[in-house]
Each structure stands twice: as structure tokens, then as C-alpha cells.
């Protein structure tokens with residue numbers, strides 16, 4: 001069943017087996033696209049792990065990566081040693097290969113959410129699934145990796161966004177991420193109501209949004225480049241201590257400013273295919289908006305991340321980051 005779970009979930013089939021045995025433990029299907037793995041005996045380094053993918057429907061590599069992991073469990077090659085909540089975020093948008101159907105799911109993870117519609121309903125379902133999971137495994141350290149891919153190329157093809165929050169990131173996280181071949185870290189400067197921020201803010205989890213290359217359709221992803229990340233996910237599932245590498249091999253950035261789309265007229269003044277982390281010198285005009293006016297780079301150069309002029313009105317159109325020497 002585990003090996004077919006993603007296909008069944010995307011096909012809209014509700015599996016007849018809602019729970020069952022698997023290598024090292026058992027599985028439970030909580031709801032469409034929400035699967036829990038429970039070890040018979042937790043490993044020495046077990047953590048309560050939330051591994052999510054497909055929060056944006058066109059970001060398929062992380063779904064394939066999780067699919068490989070589940071297939072290895074089913075084949076008896078990997079034993080479950082940590083409780084793991086596996087989540088396929090936006091099933092309807094994965095089916096249609098679109099980032100979202102009506103609104104960006106990854107801006108809706110807050111408890112006071114009052115919006116209605118498919119994505120807000122799904123955000124509520126996912127928040128409640130995460131709340132229940134962390135409550136059931138309250139004795140273990142908490143971790144959430146929300147796996148994504150980016151719209152455009154990047155000077156650092158694999159990077160993580162560290163959500164803003166009170167809970168400090170443990171040094172071991174940097175060492176694990178470096179060993180998983182993550183090349184850069186972007187520290188958020190304020191609350192962002194993303195899925196990883198939810199787990200950090202409300203559950204004090206170690207949590208990140210991971211950007212694992214460029215968004216491509218199913219079957220077109222270079223999973224070889226993600227082999228070290230695949231190993232990290234497997235070590236977490238197995239409840240083993242992950243491999244470590246020096247954090248200094250990653251480049252650290254912090255967000256200095258968010259460009260928001262305030263009117264229909266908003267436009268970015270650089271090419272659409274500009275790679276993430278491209279640096280612009282002081283004085284560069286980066287954006288124009290009839291309501292907000294132009295945005296011109298101030299005294300320090302900035303690196304642009306996630307530029308997208310076509311976001312909803314009032315939404316983030318780019319992050320502007322500056323390099324820091326080490327973790328913020």
C-alpha cells in the first residue's frame with residue numbers, strides 16, 4: 001500500500017486499508033494525503049517528523065523523493081524508527097500541475113484564519129493533523145521539513161528558508177542540512193504564516209521550507225542531485241542520527257526587505273528569468289508600483305529571492321536579502 005499511496009491519493013481513490021503493518025512499525029491513513037508512520041520501537045535518535053510536499057501543486061521533485069522513501073519502506077529496505085507524518089499538501093493543485101487552485105496555500109497557516117474555500121479548508125485540516133501528531137508524540141523532539149522547488153534557477157539550487165520565530169535553530173540542523181548538500185540558508189525577518197512557520201511558531205519545532213531545485217513536471221526531475229537529501233530523509237524516518245558536515249560550507253542570508261505587490265500596475269524592473277540570489281548594487285531600481293512608488297536599492301547591495309510579479313494583490317512579490325557571516 002505505501003508504495004502506491006501517492007498514486008492512490010492523486011487518483012482520488014480512498015484505499016480500503018486505513019491502517020496496516022509496514023517494515024518496523026505500522027501506518028495509519030488519517031485523511032486524503034495525510035499518512036502517519038508509527039515505529040514499533042522508536043530509534044535512539046527518533047524525532048517526531050513532519051515531512052510535507054506538494055503544498056504547491058507544480059513542485060513535484062519532493063513528491064517523488066517522498067515516494068521513493070515510502071517504496072523503500074514497503075520493500076523492506078528501510079525500517080520505520082521515528083513517528084513520521086507524511087503530507088501531500090494541495091491534492092487538487094498537484095492533479096492539475098498548478099501552484100494553487102484559488103489562493104496560495106502556503107500563506108494560510110495561522111489559527112485565526114477566517115477565509116473560506118478549498119485552500120483555507122485544507123490549511124485547517126493540515127494544521128489540525130500537525131497539532132494531533134505533535135500531541136501524540138509529545139515526548140520526542142519535533143521537526144518539520146516542508147519540501148518545495150522554486151520557480152526559477154538559483155545561484156544556490158538547493159537552499160532552505162528558516163522561518164522567523166522564537167525557537168532557535170539547533171546547530172545540528174545546520175550540520176544535517178550541509179551534509180544533505182543544501183547550499184544556502186535564508187533567515188526570515190518576520191512572521192510569514194507558511195506551513196514550516198506554523199510548526200515553529202505554534203509547536204516550537206525545528207522547521208524549514210526546503211527549496212530543492214527548480215519546479216518541473218513529474219518524471220522530469222533530476223533526483224540524482226537530491227540523493228544526499230534523500231539520505232537525510234531516510235535517516236530521519238529510521239530514527240538514526242543524520243550525517244553531519246560543516247555548516248560553513250553553506251552561504252547564510254537574512255531577509256532585509258519584502259517587496260509587496262500593492263496595485264495592478266506592479267512590475268519588477270529585471271528579467272523574469274533572473275536566478276534567485278542575484279545581487280543588485282545600490283541605486284538599482286528593482287520595482288515600480290503606482291501605489292507604493294518605485295523601489296530603489298539603498299546603501300547595501302541586496303540579493304533577490306522568489307521574485308514573482310504575478311502574485312495576488314497585497315502578496316509578497318520578492319524577498320530582498322543580505323549576506324551574513326553565520327547563522328542569524
Ligand SMILES: O=C(O)CCC(=O)N[C@@H](CCC(=O)O)C(=O)O
Nearest residue numbers: 106149150151152161194209306
Ligand atoms: O520560486 C518561487 O518564487 C516560490 C517557491 C516557493 O514556493 N517558496 C515558498 C517559500 C516559503 C517560505 O518563505 O518559507 C513560498 O513562496 O511559499
Ligand SMILES: [Zn+2]
Nearest residue numbers: 056059148149
Ligand atoms: Zn513552493
